[in-house]
Amino acid sequence: MARNPGCTVFIGNLDDRVPERVLYEILIQVGRVVDLHIPRDKETSRQKGYAFAEYETEEIAQYAVKLFSGLVRLHNKTLRFAISGQDKPSSNSNMPVTPRLNPVPAPKAPHLMRSSDTPASQQTVVNGRIAGYGISPSHSYDAHSQATGFH
Template sequence: MTTRIAPGVGANLLGQHSAERNQEATVYVGGLEPQLSEELLWELFVQAGPLVNVYIPKDRVTGLHLGYGFNEFRSEEDADYAIKVLNMIKIHGKPIRVNKVSQDKKSLDVGANLFIGNLDPDVDEKILYDTFSAFGGIASNPKIMRDPDTGNSRGFGFISYHSFDASDAAIESMTGQYLCNRQITVSYALQERHQRRAPRYSSREAFGCHKSNFPEKQTSYSIRKRPTNCSSS
């Protein structure tokens, strides 16, 4: 039976669940409008294939979602298909970005190092890891710079990803977000990001995204609506 991660389990998804999640079948969805819900995201993406779960992280202080989410499909093929037909489609007039969460180890970028500033004193390395590991493979554990005498945080730290796709997603989604009680800054550290590819904008209009509008795909299953036992956010 198709299931969905219930709202309010962000700690599990960002922490231990990220290791259990099928990365090859999971897509990152960025550029989400504040009014977009997990239920709406489910209804849109289930048209590309059966889903295992949908999750949109929320700010711990404000309760508002952070503008991105994760959709795990049953198969890698369905995840690839979702990227093909839904990347840059418009929802409420704004294009969303759909990328693969998994990383190809044969083509890893090097030097995707991020500077994270204006950290709350209560933010530790575990909080940084649990938050930023959602965007991709971590090349080295987060490091918060501390006063050598007191051990107190100096208000900034560093984290390194295996790829620039992951670090780009982290910058786009986390810049200006709150961790504990402070609005953080996220930027590249030490090295310049290689030139970004120009964004691809589609003329497809949201939200009339029905299966009949999608490119034809051979499939042995029928499209299923979100099960009624899924709780609302």
Template sequence: MSSIIEKYLTEYDVSEADKSLYVSNLDKNVDEEILWELFTQAGFVKKIKMPRDIRTNLHYGYAFIEFFKEQDAIYAIKLFFSLKLYNKTISVNRLRTDDKSSISNANIFIGNLSSDTSAKVVSNKKQIYDTFSAFGVITNAPKIYKSYTKKGIKFYCMLSYESFEASDSAIYAMNGQFFCGNIIVVTYSFKTNKIRFGTITERMLSENRKIFYNK
């Protein structure tokens, strides 16, 4: 995904990238007209780019959608989270430049999710998004992972916030709460074996970058 985004980011300036989305896992039957009709429900769409194979004219399963307003792009992520098109759940994420996307490292870990079937946990992704987006802007769709332990399969989730204020609030409010069938653990995820995100240095850099981009 990162290489695809890096390739097409060369066609966007910073302001355009903030208003744009990367939509993936698209069925072969989805075309620009369907995407236009769908995403205009979130706001005024400026343009849609759907890369296609030159010989077959088939798209590659992803598209780039630019809105006129950044808040409409953010709203579209929430509105179409876990939406199914032709029985495939699409993925909707923000398209951002490397410098801007690293304004914060507010990455959190949500552990001890339901140990039931994978399908049930994945179906809770929308509930996770709806609950945790109440604390601030989520920059990427929550990702569900599983680990194998002696007691069976355990599921956990990783997501990123736009600011440390949002991630701090989520951790404070949700850690130790009953959610998705279990008492969950919510904390900053590890960036190395011993160090978690959310260090004082990262917070200082985050504030400095905000000042720079808001000039």
């Protein structure tokens, strides 16, 4: 089946009631699936409880293992994912790599205004707090009182 074992993901603990289409729809969430093979018993034609999915690149296959491991549960069974032909990762092996996508700039943290950021002449202290910076949770907004200045 697999032309490139490094691009092939082993999926274990697969319930035999899971349709191939459902498994495929899950697997394509990380990238193009070149081939999906679910072995069947020759006598009963039932699924054997595991599958192989070949992705376009080794990077995508590694990302699929990293992303799906421990998260995909079908028919009360948590699926196991591994690069085909590899044993459980040892402590000195390389960790899976996340595919390089178009980078999204990190959002900038909002600038919080401190009392020291404004001149003292613009600050009013009410009940031990600096007033005039937004509406407090206990204050109800009334358009009429806002327009007339009466609260």
